[in-house]
Amino acid sequence: MAYEVLLVPIAAGMVVATALLVKMSAQARTTARAAGTVFLLAMMEAMLLGGLVYLLAPSTAGLVDALWVTSAVMSLAVVPIFWQFLRDARRQIAEGGTGYASQPFRPNVRFSLLVLALVVSSEFLMGLVFELASGTPWASLTSGPSGAALALLSQVVLSPWFVFTMAAEMALTVALLRRELLAPFGVLLAGQVGIMVATPTALGGASWPLGAIVVGSVAMIALVVYAMEFVYRNPELSRAAGTYLVRLLAIYGAMMAGIFLWQASGDGLLLAVALLAEMALYFDLVVRSGRLATSETFAWLRDARWTFGLLAGVFVAEIFMGAVLDQAILPGWYTGLGMWALTGSGTDVATAAVHNGFLFLSAVTASVWFLAMMGAEMGTLVVYKLRETRSRETRVRLGVMLGSYAAFAVFFPSVYYTIVFPSAPDPSVVPLLGWSMGVGSAPLAPIVFGAVVGTYAITAALSMAFGRRWLCSVFCTAPLMFQGTTIDAMKTFNRSSSIGHRYLGSRFSSLYSATLAITMAALVAVSLLSYLDAIGTLHAQILGLDPSVFFFALSFGVLWYLMFVLIPFVGNYNCVTMGWCYTGIIAQAFQSLGAFKLKVRDREVCRACTTLDCAKGCPVGLVDMPGHFRTKGEFRSSKCCGVGDCVEACPYGNLYIHDIRHLIGRWLRAGAAPHRSPAALPMARSRPVPPEPAKAHPASLDSGGR
Ligand code: SF4
Ligand code: SF4
Structure with a gap:
């Protein structure tokens, strides 16, 4: 002390x-001042060096050595000062000046x-x-x-x-x-x-x-x-x-x-x-x-x-x-992951390294602290976006999305679940609770078969009623990550990146179809393997994990984050645009059977529109929507996940999202209905404002849509 x-x-x-x-x-701002500063810094260094020499040999001899070292370094530190002085003086003489003047410096x-x-x-x-x-x-x-x-x-x-x-x-x-x-x-x-x-x-x-x-x-x-x-x-x-x-x-x-x-x-x-x-x-x-x-x-x-x-x-x-944080707050977290020893032949070491890397990444991304931190960061960006959003419906959706993330990504799976079911398995491997749609944790599946079927039934009903937006724009953890101000702005990469560009538009390109087919084939294969493993017909494990658990961890613990970081090269919202998320694909299949679509109040407004802001605002890259609005007054795409940025972007307030609420409203008004302007629909932001007369025929972002 x-x-x-x-x-x-x-x-x-x-x-x-x-x-x-x-x-x-x-x-x-002058060479003399810059050299003087360097000299003074070097003096400090000299004193500290002397102190070090003495402390390494604390004696009279050590003190003498320390003084020598200090003096030597100080002497050396004077050299740049003189050197700079001589340079300045020589320049001054060359320029015909008299006396000394320091040169300007940045x-x-x-x-x-x-x-x-x-x-x-x-x-x-x-x-x-x-x-x-x-x-x-x-x-x-x-x-x-x-x-x-x-x-x-x-x-x-x-x-x-x-x-x-x-x-x-x-x-x-x-x-x-x-x-x-x-x-x-x-x-x-x-x-x-x-x-x-x-x-x-x-x-x-x-x-x-x-x-x-x-x-x-x-x-x-x-x-x-x-x-x-x-x-x-x-x-x-x-x-x-x-x-x-x-x-x-x-x-x-x-x-x-x-x-x-x-x-x-x-x-x-x-x-x-x-x-x-x-x-x-x-x-x-x-x-x-x-x-x-x-x-x-x-x-x-x-x-x-x-x-x-x-x-x-x-x-x-x-x-x-x-x-x-996992390690600090839950001591033993890392050792409990079950890492493999990096020993044995080269192949063994490589396999163990892949296994450990995969396990580490998927365990961290599924952990409560990581999700809470990502939620705090990306959620704050969503709050910034909320503040600049005018459409009431989109504001409500963003609010529900924030609440859903807090509840279903942080509170229920960790806090609530840990307190209420302290000895139950990790929620990410329980079919009903995870995003695995019932394919995870095969040994449990027979017990909760009814609940698994119920999950599919709820998914189908909600997707038919509201489109996949209930999942891909509200309840999944992905929309929170994608829709904050800065990340949302990265939707420009959907057009400018060479890979993202190939997935533009509502049609199923061959690349999209191939991605979708591989994803669904893999889902069926791992589910089957998991089932056969559960009933003892064969021993099927991937990197030491149940095949369906592995596929879930690969999709949402590793691939999703990899693709998130790669947004500048593959485009934003790529789980939707590229079709590699099996949960989203299942929801989109049911969406196409339901009432969800985008509608415009007046297709003439779209015909005269030169901004095409709806298409530019779409984070999923559905650039062909204006063409459909002009010809049919509506647009359906199973890729559309109902974010509503197009509604927000339309400068004429001409666009709205149509779903089961409108069907119910129409049924209730059937028979006696005096005609109501579409602008009175619940999600109308404002009455359409007639645009300025078009100077030329509007250009289309996708000529096929006209
Ligand atoms: S496609 Fe999948 S990961 Fe992406 S938002 Fe939808 S459910 Fe979530
Ligand atoms: S921005 Fe609005 S008016 Fe223009 S094409 Fe899109 S929906 Fe129509």
């Missing part, structure tokens, strides 16, 4: 000094890297010196599974001296430079500070690691939501801002993976590297913040690779964050 009393004020002084030097670096990449290297190494040295000064033996700092040098790196970087002083430096720097930073980046940098503070390795004890993991996860969720909404509000981003965001999310993916590895094995190396990378990204942005406003801009919705980077970073961070 006596050491801490002495060391804390020293650390605080160094925090202030470093933050002021970083500020000077960011504001350096912080560039090389300067930023130099400042960064000095700040990071000073921070590392300070952590090391303070660890030694507070009594931690050198031997314990250098022992670890990855060797002495890497052990030293991770032990120092994960120590409180490094983590907290670094976080304080970052916070002070952003406070000092707040006027020069664009507001959104000030918020993002403040979020970085919060996440840095919540490093679970910084303090020991029982409560800090768990508390830090929970607080860090909440901070990261908030930061991801902020970043996603920021890009939604800025369709044109500066290249510097785009690069920063993608790198930040990639670092958080690595950081979460690092925390998971540290939890599982005690090795904190990956986490330490991720912390250093986070710090480097932070100071690079601070020192060269001017480029956020001056670098070239790009339309991110036309940049598939950048958008993929954004989604992949978010997904990897979420996966490991979910695993970290």
Whole structure:
């Protein structure tokens, strides 16, 4: 404790000094000032090096060595100052000037890297010196599974001296430079500070690691939501801002993976590297913040690779964050997964690796913490969308969708089910409760046969009455992920991506038909295998799992998320557009027998319409709808899942969703019905407004639809 009393004020002084030097670096506008800043940073480094030399051999001889080292580094640090002075003077003479005048300067990449290297190494040295000064033996700092040098790196970087002083430096720097930073980046940098503070390795004890993991996860969720909404509000981003965001999310993916590895094995190396990378990204942005406003801009919705980077970073961070929370809150979660040992022949190791990867991914994506986090992130984006939605029917649907997710993805399968049926099997393998439509968990199927048949009957009845929207736009977990502001905006990739483009329109292309046929054939095959396995006719397992359970986990625990990350290359809402979800296919088969369709109030309005906004707004890519509206006044497609974005997008309020409510309304009015304008239908947003006279015949997005 006596050491801490002495060391804390020293650390605080160094925090202030470093933050002021970083500020000077960011504001350096002359070569002399830039060189002076580098010199002062190097001086700090020299003092810390001297301290380290002394602490490694604390004696009179060690003190002399320390003074030599400090003096040598300080002498070397003077060289850039003189060099810069001579350059400036020579230029001044060449230009015929008299006296000395420093040259103009703007912080560039090389300067930023130099400042960064000095700040990071000073921070590392300070952590090391303070660890030694507070009594931690050198031997314990250098022992670890990855060797002495890497052990030293991770032990120092994960120590409180490094983590907290670094976080304080970052916070002070952003406070000092707040006027020069664009507001959104000030918020993002403040979020970085919060996440840095919540490093679970910084303090020991029982409560800090768990508390830090929970607080860090909440901070990261908030930061991801902020970043996603920021890009939604800025369709044109500066290249510097785009690069920063993608790198930040990639670092958080690595950081979460690092925390998971540290939890599982005690090795904190990956986490330490991720912390250093986070710090480097932070100071690079601070020192060269001017480029956020001056670098070239790009339309991110036309940049598939950048958008993929954004989604992949978010997904990897979420996966490991979910695993970290599962492991922290449910100790033994990871060991209970039943991973296979990576031993034996090459084939055995490869099979075990595939098995473990599959099991890990499907277990995390089915876990309550992952679903709760995804729900919090994507659900907040849906709330943003709700705020800008005018159609009352769509607002109601979005509200019910949020409630359904909270109830059926988070509350019932985990909280309620765990409390009420503590010894029952996992809900994802119970036919009635999961999305497996009764094909999962074959051994249970005979017992709950009636309930399974009931599930199909309810699916059929609801799909015929309301279309597949009850499932694909409300009750499934997918619509919540797809319909938040930023992800919904990615529907442009349905047209611009080469694969998504092939699935455009309501017709069943050969690719769609093939995908659908393979999906349904696989469903029948795994159900049959599962049944034969259950009655003992044959032993059929895939990666150690019941075939139907494997297929369910593959479809909704692995493939769905893979396709989500691949939206920039395959288009949005691809479970619907490509026909690879067997649950959706079953619902769409019944939809085509029912009353669900899109109708327009006045087809003349559509004939004169030049915007075709309904087609552009469709997240499923049903671009041929305007043609059907013009010729038939209505549009039916089994691919339509009733999101209602087309209704919202139509500038004339000419479009509505027709389902069983209209049939019932017509039956009730039959006989006595004085004619009522279609605008009075329950979902009418407003009376149709006559469009401006068309200047030319409206262009169609799909000529086949005319
Ligand atoms: S197609 Fe399947 S995964 Fe997609 S929304 Fe419908 S039920 Fe959900
Ligand atoms: S945007 Fe509206 S008016 Fe235009 S084609 Fe679509 S439904 Fe008709």
